[in-house]
Amino acid sequence: MTNSKQIVLTYEGLEKLENELEYLKTVKRKEVAEKIKQAIAFGDLSENSEYDEAKNEQAQVEVRIVQLENMLKNAKVIDEEDINTEIVSIGSKVKVLDLEFDEEVEYTIVGSTEADPSNYKISDESPVGRALVGQKVGSIVDVAVPDGVIKFKILEIKK
Secondary structure: OOOOOOEEEOHHHHHHHHHHHHHHHHHHHHHHHHHHHHHHHOOOHHHOHHHHHHHHHHHHHHHHHHHHHHHHHOEEEOOHHHOOOOEOOOOOEEEEEEOOOOEEEEEEEEOHHHOEHHHOEEEOOOHHHHHHOOOEOOOEEEEEEOOEEEEEEEEEEEO
């Protein structure tokens, strides 16, 4: 099962994935191995829930390591120099005005791997991201959301 879909990342997103991979390989693997060793010391493995839990955790860590390695292998990093401030694209910071609530919001458009809506990092594949990508300053976009339609006016595009 090789997933060769290209993963688009900012430098910050790339660093975050590399740090997680490093942590899993150096720290977490050792912690899990120690848990397994301790569980084995309890004796009978057939009824040893600590052993089962540790083995499950080990499997999850190894799966995540493979996922991260594949993501990094297929990563395309957006160079800040390549970000166009004329139209919205991945890597753009977009200041929009919510026309209904008269509120300004600034989103950073990122690839789906980096999406973090609580920090205003939205995926180019999300409804808002999809509506904004390719638009220019001054454009008014309609975004279909579960509650209806939100209208945004694009005020500024920056790197």
